[in-house]
Amino acid sequence: MKILVVGAGATGGYFGALLTRAGQDVTFLVRPHRAAVLRERGLRVTGRDGEWAVEPRLVTADALNTLYDLVLLSVKSTALEQAVEDIAPAVGPDTAIVPLLNGLAHIDALNARFGTAAVLGGVAKVVTTLSEAGDVVRLAPLAHLTLGEQDGRPSPRVEKIRSVLAEGGIDVLVSEDVTASMWHKWVFITTFGAVTSLMRGTVGEVNAQPGGADLGPAVLAEAAAVAAAAGHPVPERERRATLDIVTAAGSSMVPSLYRDLTAGRPTEVEHLFGDLLHRARALSVATPLLDLATLHLRVHQRRATAAP
Structure with a gap:
C-alpha cells in the first residue's frame, strides 16, 4: 500500500515514522523548509521510547505527481485549505483519505473537494510535540488511531488500512460510528x-x-x-x-x-x-x-x- 503522510509534525511525524521504521511504503508531503530539516537530521523520535530515527522519503507539493492508496492528512487546520489543494494530484478513484485533525469542519471541506466516498473519519490520540530542532518528542504513553467509514458500514478497505497500520506498529481501532x-x-x-x-x-x-x-x-x-x-x-x-x-x-x-x-x-x-x-x-x-x-x-x- 502506497501511503502519503501529509505533514511531518508532532502527529503525522510520529505515526509516519512508525510506519517507515516497519518498512511500509511511506512518503511525507512537506514544505521545503521542513524537507531541508528532515534531509539534514532524518526524522527523529525522542521521549518515552528513547531516541530513534528513520530516513524519510520526502516530496514537496510542486513535485507531487503520483497516486497513493492512502493519504494520512495531519496538518494544522490553518494549513488545511492549502493541503487540500496540494494533495489533489495524489488522490485517484481508489484513494482513501484519513484526516487526523480535531473537530469536524475539515470533513466538510474534504467531502466537498474529493467526495464522501474518498474520505474516512479519523481520530488521533497521541501526546507529542516538536522540539526546537524539529524532532518529534513523545510525552506520554497514549498513542492510537481510530478510523471508519463516515456512514459506519464495515468495509474491506477499512480493514485493509487497519491491518497495514497495525503491521506498522500503530494501535488502531475501527469504529462503527467514527463521527461520534x-x-x-x-x-x-x-x-x-x-x-x-x-x-x-x-x-x-x-x-x-x-x-x-x-x-x-x-x-x-x-x-x-x-x-x-x-x-x-x-x-x-x-x-x-x-x-x-x-x-x-x-x-x-x-x-x-x-x-x-x-x-x-x-x-x-x-x-x-x-x-x-x-x-x-x-x-x-x-x-x-x-x-x-x-x-x-x-x-x-x-x-x-x-x-x-
Whole structure:
C-alpha cells in the first residue's frame, strides 16, 4: 500500500515514522523548509521510547505527481485549505483519505473537494510535540488511531488500512460510528484547551487555586451538551477520562493549543472553538465558558496574525 503522510509534525511525524521504521511504503508531503530539516537530521523520535530515527522519503507539493492508496492528512487546520489543494494530484478513484485533525469542519471541506466516498473519519490520540530542532518528542504513553467509514458500514478497505497500520506498529481501532468518536475527541480537546488557555496555566496550576478544580467539569458540561444535542452523547467512560485529565492535581499537561498561545503563534481557534460555538447556537445550547475562551483566543489570534 502506497501511503502519503501529509505533514511531518508532532502527529503525522510520529505515526509516519512508525510506519517507515516497519518498512511500509511511506512518503511525507512537506514544505521545503521542513524537507531541508528532515534531509539534514532524518526524522527523529525522542521521549518515552528513547531516541530513534528513520530516513524519510520526502516530496514537496510542486513535485507531487503520483497516486497513493492512502493519504494520512495531519496538518494544522490553518494549513488545511492549502493541503487540500496540494494533495489533489495524489488522490485517484481508489484513494482513501484519513484526516487526523480535531473537530469536524475539515470533513466538510474534504467531502466537498474529493467526495464522501474518498474520505474516512479519523481520530488521533497521541501526546507529542516538536522540539526546537524539529524532532518529534513523545510525552506520554497514549498513542492510537481510530478510523471508519463516515456512514459506519464495515468495509474491506477499512480493514485493509487497519491491518497495514497495525503491521506498522500503530494501535488502531475501527469504529462503527467514527463521527461520534470525532465528536468525543472534540469535546475533550476543547475542554482541555479552554481550561488551560483561559487560565494561562497547566492543569495542575489551575487546579491548585481556590475554585480551579470546578472549571474543568463546568467546561466539559457545556461541550458535552453540544455533542449530545448533535446526537453524539459522550459515554460515561470517556467523560470520566476527560475529567481525570482536567482535574488532576499537580499535572503539568497542556494541549498544543496552549503551547501555540503562550508562544505567540496563531491557534486553531476557529476550527476548534468557533465551529463548535456555531453548532451550539444552531442547537440552542448555551456555552458561556466556551464563549469566553473563544473570545480570549480570538483576541490573541488577531494579535498573532496582525501584519508587523
